[in-house]
Amino acid sequence: MSDFDPGRRRFLGHLGLAGLGALGASSFLSACASSASGPTTSNGSGAVTIQSNLSSPQAKAAMEKLIETFNAQGKGTASLNTIASETFRTQLPTYLTSANPPDLYTWYAGSVANDYASKNLLLDVSEVWKSLDDYPQSLRTLSTDASGKQIFVPMNNYWWGFFYRKSNFAKWGVQEPKTWTEFLALCETLKSKGVPPIGIGLGDTPWVASAWFDYLNIRINGAPFHRELLAGKQRFDDPKVKAVFTRWREALPYFDPKGKAYPFQEATTALLAGKTGMFLIGTFFADAAPKDALGDLDFFRFPIIDPSVPLAEEAPTDGFFASAKTANPTGTKALLSYLAGVEAQEAYVKASSGIVLPANPRAKASDSPLVVKGKAMLDEAKELTQFFNRDSSDALQPTADTALTKFIDKPDQIDAILREWQAGAEKVFKG
Amino acid sequence: MTATISTTSVTPTRRRRRSARLSPLLVAFVLVPFAVESVWVFWPAIQGFWFSLTRWDGMTPPTFVGTDNYVELAGDATFRGALVNTVIWLVLFGGLSVLGGFGMALVLQKERRFVGFYRAALFTPVVFSLVVTALVWRVFYQPDGIADTLLRAVGLESLIRPWLADPQTALYAVILPALWRQIGYVMVLFLAGLKAIDPALHEAARMDGANAWQRLRHVTIPQLKGVNAVVLSVIVIDSLRSFDIVWSLTKGGPYHSSELLSTYMYSTAFQSLRLGYASAIAVVIFVLALAVILGYLVRAFREEAS
Numbered sequence: 001m002s003d004f005d006p007g008r009r010r011f012l013g014h015l016g017l018a019g020l021g022a023l024g025a026s027s028f029l030s031a032c033a034s035s036a037s038g039p040t041t042s043n044g045s046g047a048v049t050i051q052s053n054l055s056s057p058q059a060k061a062a063m064e065k066l067i068e069t070f071n072a073q074g075k076g077t078a079s080l081n082t083i084a085s086e087t088f089r090t091q092l093p094t095y096l097t098s099a100n101p102p103d104l105y106t107w108y109a110g111s112v113a114n115d116y117a118s119k120n121l122l123l124d125v126s127e128v129w130k131s132l133d134d135y136p137q138s139l140r141t142l143s144t145d146a147s148g149k150q151i152f153v154p155m156n157n158y159w160w161g162f163f164y165r166k167s168n169f170a171k172w173g174v175q176e177p178k179t180w181t182e183f184l185a186l187c188e189t190l191k192s193k194g195v196p197p198i199g200i201g202l203g204d205t206p207w208v209a210s211a212w213f214d215y216l217n218i219r220i221n222g223a224p225f226h227r228e229l230l231a232g233k234q235r236f237d238d239p240k241v242k243a244v245f246t247r248w249r250e251a252l253p254y255f256d257p258k259g260k261a262y263p264f265q266e267a268t269t270a271l272l273a274g275k276t277g278m279f280l281i282g283t284f285f286a287d288a289a290p291k292d293a294l295g296d297l298d299f300f301r302f303p304i305i306d307p308s309v310p311l312a313e314e315a316p317t318d319g320f321f322a323s324a325k326t327a328n329p330t331g332t333k334a335l336l337s338y339l340a341g342v343e344a345q346e347a348y349v350k351a352s353s354g355i356v357l358p359a360n361p362r363a364k365a366s367d368s369p370l371v372v373k374g375k376a377m378l379d380e381a382k383e384l385t386q387f388f389n390r391d392s393s394d395a396l397q398p399t400a401d402t403a404l405t406k407f408i409d410k411p412d413q414i415d416a417i418l419r420e421w422q423a424g425a426e427k428v429f430k431g
Numbered sequence: 432m433t434a435t436i437s438t439t440s441v442t443p444t445r446r447r448r449r450s451a452r453l454s455p456l457l458v459a460f461v462l463v464p465f466a467v468e469s470v471w472v473f474w475p476a477i478q479g480f481w482f483s484l485t486r487w488d489g490m491t492p493p494t495f496v497g498t499d500n501y502v503e504l505a506g507d508a509t510f511r512g513a514l515v516n517t518v519i520w521l522v523l524f525g526g527l528s529v530l531g532g533f534g535m536a537l538v539l540q541k542e543r544r545f546v547g548f549y550r551a552a553l554f555t556p557v558v559f560s561l562v563v564t565a566l567v568w569r570v571f572y573q574p575d576g577i578a579d580t581l582l583r584a585v586g587l588e589s590l591i592r593p594w595l596a597d598p599q600t601a602l603y604a605v606i607l608p609a610l611w612r613q614i615g616y617v618m619v620l621f622l623a624g625l626k627a628i629d630p631a632l633h634e635a636a637r638m639d640g641a642n643a644w645q646r647l648r649h650v651t652i653p654q655l656k657g658v659n660a661v662v663l664s665v666i667v668i669d670s671l672r673s674f675d676i677v678w679s680l681t682k683g684g685p686y687h688s689s690e691l692l693s694t695y696m697y698s699t700a701f702q703s704l705r706l707g708y709a710s711a712i713a714v715v716i717f718v719l720a721l722a723v724i725l726g727y728l729v730r731a732f733r734e735e736a737s
Contacts, residue, residue: 093490119490203596258574261593395704406686428703431486
C-alpha cells in the first residue's frame with residue numbers, strides 16, 4: 001500500500017490536496033465516491049468526471065463540498081470519483097490512454113505532467129490560464145509543457161524544512177542555524193546533550209532521503225543544475241554531484257541511527273517525543289502529529305552552504321490536469337476555472353487539516369504562524385523545485401532510494417555508488 | 432501405467448471406437464476450461480514472452496529490441512544478487528521448513544494431554560495472511576522492539592542491529608517469519624502421513640530389536656514417501672512464488688540486499704516502469720520453475736518405473 005513512494009502521496013492526500021473542495025455532490029456522488037476504479041464515461045453534454053486520489057475522510061469531504069458548490073452554480077455539472085491513492089497512481093496511465101477516459105484528475109505538476117503532455121495525453125488548458133493572470137510566474141512556468149501551452153492548474157503547494165519543537169530547542173538552549181557551519185555546530189551541541197540531532201525515517205519510506213540530496217544539490221550546485229541532472233542532461237557520477245556527498249558526509253555522524261529502520265511517521269513520533277532534535281520533512285508530516293503538538297512546532301530553512309548560489313526551496317505543487325480525449329472540454333475547463341478561483345481555494349484551505357498554501361495569490365492561507373513563516377520562505381526563494389520524483393520521474397525514484405540509503409550506510413563507497421546510480425538512471429531514461 | 436500403454440498399443444481399433452463415443456458433456460468439461468485458460472493464462476504467458484523482447488513503458492506501444500533485455504540481464508548485478516538470494520531462499524526456507532515440520536510432527540504425533548493445543552498453536556500462523564504476519568514481525572524487529580529486548584535480557588546487546596535495515600541480516604530476518612508460517616503447514620502434512628502408517632510395522636520392528644532411530648530411518652521415513660512428494664512440490668512452489676512477505680517487510684531493500692527474483696520483477700515493472708525488462712525476468716523465473724518441477728517429475732517417473 002504505502003509501498004514505494006506512494007506513502008508520501010497518501011499523506012499528501014490527507015492534507016495537501018485535501019482542499020479540492022467543492023465540486024458538487026450531485027445525487028450520484030455518494031455512489032461514485034466510494035468505489036469506481038475504472039474510468040467513467042461522460043458525453044459532450046453530460047457531467048464532467050473528476051478522478052480524485054484524495055481519499056482521506058477530510059479531503060474527500062472537502063472535495064465533495066467543492067463539487068456540490070460548483071453544481072449549484074449552474075455552470076455545469078460534475079461528478080467525483082474518489083480512489084485510493086495507490087490504485088490511482090498505478091491506474092493513471094490506463095485512465096489516460098483508455099478510449100473513454102475520465103475528464104479531470106488530481107495530480108502533480110512538473111515532469112510527471114510534462115511526461116504525459118509529451119505523449120499528447122493532456123488537454124491544453126491555456127484558456128483557463130487566461131483568467132489566472134495574477135498567478136505567480138513560477139507556477140505558470142511549472143504548468144507549461146515543452147511546446148509552450150499550459151497543461152496543469154495548481155491547487156496548492158507546501159514546503160519542506162527542518163522541523164523542531166520550540167520547547168525542546170529552548171530546553172537545550174539552542175537557536176535556528178542559518179549557515180551550514182552553524183548547523184553542524186548545532187548538531188554537535190545536541191549530540192553532546194545525548195540527543196541524536198537529525199531524525200530520519202528510511203525504513204519503508206526511503207524516499208525521505210531524497211530531500212537531503214535535493215537540498216544539498218540546490219544549495220551547492222543550484223536549482224538549474226539540479227533540474228538538468230534529474231532530466232538526464234547531467235551525470236550522477238559528475239564531480240559536482242560528488243561534492244554534494246562530501247558535504248552530506250559531514251552531517252552523517254549526527255543522523256539518528258534508528259532512523260534506518262523505521263518509516264517517517266515513526267521518525268515524526270521520535271521528534272515530537274524529543275528523541276531526535278530536528279527532522280527535514282515536508283509539512284504533510286504534521287498529519288501524523290497530535291493536534292496539541294502542532295502549536296509547539298517550528299521550522300527553519302535548509303542552511304545556506306554557498307551564499308553565491310541563488311536561493312531555491314522545495315515546494316511541491318498539487319493540482320489538476322485533464323485528459324486530451326475528454327468529450328466535454330468546455331465543461332472541464334469551466335470546472336478548472338472554478339477550482340483555480342479564490343472561493344474554491346479558500347474553501348479548500350479551510351477544509352484541509354494540514355499546512356498548505358493556496359496556489360491562487362488572492363486566496364487567503366490559514367493565518368497560523370507556521371503557515372505565515374512558510375509562505376514567507378517560499379516568497380523569498382528565487383527558484384522553486386518540486387521533489388526528486390516530481391522533478392524527474394517515479395521511475396527514477398527507486399534508483400535514488402538505492403543510492404542514498406547505501407551512501408548513508410557505506411559512505412566510503414561513494415564513487416562506486418555514483419557509478420551504479422548513473423548506470424541505473426541511464427536504464428530508466430532508455431526505457 | 433505400463434500395462435495401460437501396452438494394451439492400447441496392441442488394440443488400436445478398440446481405442447478409436449471408444450473415443451468416437453466420447454460424450455459431449457465430457458468434451459465440454461475439457462474444452463470450456465481450456466478456452467478460459469487460453470484467454471486468462473496461456474495467452475498472457477505467450478504475450479509476456481513477446482514483451483520480454485521489447486522495450487515498453489506501459490503507455491506507448493512496445494518497440495521490438497530482440498534479445499537486448501536478456502543481454503542486459505546477464506550483466507545486471509542486482510539480478511545476479513536476486514538470483515543468489517532466491518537460491519538461498521529455496522535452500523534455507525525449503526530445507527528448514529521440511530526439517531522443522533517433520534520434527535514437530537514427530538514430537539506431536541503421539542496422543543497425550545494438551546497435544547491438540549500445541550498442534551493448533553503451531554498451525555495458527557498459517558491462518559494469518561502474510562501481510563498480517565509481516566506487520567507482527569515488523570513490530571518484533573523494530574528498534575527497541577521485542578527482538579532487541581530479548582537480546583538485552585540475555586546480555587547479548589552487542590548483537591543488536593536494525594534487523595530489517597541491515598543488508599547483512601535483512602534476508603534472514605525475512606526468512607524467519609516465512610518459516611514460522613510454513614512449518615505449521617508442513618507439520619500438518621507430515622502428521623497426516625504419520626497417522627497413516629500401520630502401527631503393526633513399528634511393533635514388528637520393535638520385536639526385531641530396532642531402536643528408535645532405526646525405526647525412524649527404516650520404517651517411518653520410507654512409509655512417508657507419498658507425503659514427501661506433496662511436501663516437496665508445496666515447498667518448491669512456495670519458495671519460487673515467495674513475494675508478499677519480502678515485499679511487506681523490506682521491499683527487497685535495503686539497496687537490493689533482500690531482493691528475490693519475484694520482488695525484482697515487480698519493482699522493475701511497476702516502479703521503474705520497464706515492462707519489457709521485467710517480462711524478461713518473469714521468463715527467467717518461469718524457466719527456473721519449469722526446470723525444478725520437470726527435474727522432479729522426471730525423477731519421480733524414473734523411480735516409479737524401476
